[in-house]
Amino acid sequence: MHPAGKKNVLLLLNVNEFELLIPSEFENLGPIGLLDPKVRMGLADLKHRLSRLEGVLALKGIISKAGDKVFASNGKTVDFAAALQSCERAGGTLAAPKNEEENKAVLELAKQYNQYAYLGMRESETVGQFKYLDGTSVKYTNWYPNEPRGRGKEKCVEMYTDGTWNDRVCTVHRLAVCEF
Ligand SMILES: [Ca+2]
Structure with missing residues (x-):
């Protein structure tokens, strides 16, 4: 999805557990160039600025965070297909909480908009067995x-507004909570 695949445009690097898109003019500098103190300071500054912005967005209730994930919603209630589409159009996918911390982060948004939210999972051919949208089996659950x-x-x-889950038909209108 990100443009790192296109050579001469952007180079994806992982610096201090922090993914950054580096303009391709830095590509020929190689690893030594990236260790340049000025470059490192520049990255630290960017990291600081981004975390400040995330803090502002979290303060306003626009995003919620858990680990590396960021959750957000457009506040609209739509059917499952439309909810998934709106998340994918924004470059994310429907929120699929994989642990208690992520479940709490999704719950924050459900409470913020006071709406039940769709989660990024569906029942498989086997009744009672749920899978993430990539087809892998759901492990963490928080069923009502x-x-x-x-x-x-x-x-x-x-997801109910207490954070518990309920299986439901896919045509009801629910909050689209996305993860990025
Ligand atoms: Ca049910």
Whole structure:
């Protein structure tokens, strides 16, 4: 998705566990050029500026963070297909919490908009077995007591405003929460 694949445009580097897109004119400097103190200071400055911006967005409730993930919503309630499409159009995908911390970060947005939210998972051909959109099996779950009980009739998953999950038909309108 990112343009690093196009040579002469951008080079994707991982610096201090922090991915940055470096303009291709730096490419010929090689690793030594990147160790230049000025370059390192420049990266540290960028990192600082980005974390400041993320702090402002989090303060306003526009994003929530968990680990490397950033969650955000456009505040609209739509069916599952439209929710997924709006996230993909923005360069992300539907939020799929993989642990308690991520679940809390998605919950923050559900509470912020006071709406149940679609999660990025669907019931597989096997009834009661849910998979992420990439086809891998869901491990972390936070089902509401006695859910899922759609028995193959409720293929999507919504998050309630207490953070618990319910399997649900995919046509109801729910908040689109995306992860980036
Ligand atoms: Ca259900």
